[in-house]
Amino acid sequence: MMGTVAVDGEVRRLEDLRLQDFLQSFFFGAGFFETFLVTGGAPLFLERHLARLRSSLAVHADCVRAPPPEVLTATAVRESLRQCLEADAGLGPRFTGVGKLVAGDGHLLLSFRPLPAEHERTVREGRVLDEREERGYRRGDPLLTHKSLSYLRQYAHLGRGTVFLNEARELCEAPNGNLFLLMEDAVVTPPREAPCLPGIIRAVLLEAGRLGDWPVVERSVGLEHLEGVRGCVLTNSVSLALAVPRLLGRELSASSELAGLARAVVEASARREG
Template sequence: MMGTVAVNGEVRRLEDLRLQDFLQSFFFGAGFFETLLLEEGAPMFLERHLARLQASLAAHAGCVHAPPPEVLTAGAVREALRRCLEADASLGPRFTGVGKLVAGDGRLLLSFRPLLPHHERTLGEGCVLDALEDRGYRRDDPSLKHKSVSYLRQYAHFGRGTVFGNEAGELCEAPNGNLFFLVGDAVATPPLAAPCLPGIIRSVLLEEGRLGGLPVVERTVRQAQVEDVRGCVLTNSVSLALAVPRLLGRELPGSHELAERARAVVREYARREA
């Protein structure tokens, strides 16, 4: 994390933040976060991120102390972002990297980090998902539909090439994104009840409705169907769409073309919504 942050719109230094201002979030995970891509100072899909954040806060109004409504508007976040970038020479107005919003304890914290050193290489190579974890996810678990700061279950599997499955033998998501499978006559992504996060890029691709001439649909994908999968894409708000060239031991040569088409769709939507 870089040194300049904003708390409820006020530009601060990271080292000056006080633990007692974030006690519920830190000790109990009573908060939510959003991670978004910044390109030359412009946040991608900011309104969608804020809508999801506000929906999570509303669903947990009895246990998470939400920030004031006025700091959760797109205009307020854009202004806080602008002021942070101008105040820190290591960022600058044309900063390209990652922004993170954390809401809890009555505060909205905005922070920044650079893209990972291997970001561009990963976009080209994709990511292999060869490990299945099917002990932790349970169908219709409502907690997994919100991006809570209680993120250990997912964080523990970062870099391990994990796919989460549920007790019914269905594939759900990856630790760092939603999954889309080229299987049968469609590009299918698991339904939210699987469960999985209502991802921002997931919503864009479902709205588009087609990739490479095939419909994009919500549809249950079972572990037993992996032999029929011809391509797979992992989506998240930083990488947008990553090819999965191997899924649970199966080589998927169609994944790279599918990921390129998905990224093109996402970037066109972002251009229109900017």
């Protein structure tokens, strides 16, 4: 994490933050976060991220104290972001990297970090997902449809190429993104109740409705359906769309083409939304 942050719109130094301002978030994971791509100083899909954040806070209003509404607007966050970038020469007005919003304890924390060292290579080559984890996900689990600070089960699998399955041995998601699978008749993504996070890029692709010649639909995908998968894409708000050249031991020849189609749709949507 870089040294300049903002708390409720006020530019601060990371080392000056006080633990007592974030006790419930720190000790109990009672909060939510959003991670988004910043390109040339501009945050991608900020309004969508804030809408998801406000939705999670509303659902859990009895146990997570939300920041003031005025700091949860796109205008306020853009202004905080601008001030942070201007205040820190290591960031600068044309910063490209990752922004993160954390909401909890009545505060909104905005922080920044550089893109992962392997970002460009991963975008170019994709990511293999060859491990599966079947013990932690249960169909309909409501917490897993929110980006909670209680993130250990996902964090423990980052970088391991894991796919989470539920008790019915249906695909749910990866630790850091949603899955889109090219089947015979459609590009299929697991439904929210699988469970999976309702990802921002996932929503963009579902709204688009098509990738090339294929409709994009929500549908359960069990392990028994993998023989019919020809391509796979992993989506998240930083990498946007990554090819999955191998999924649970199966080589997928159409993943690169599918990822290219997905990325084009996402980038076009980002331009329209500003």
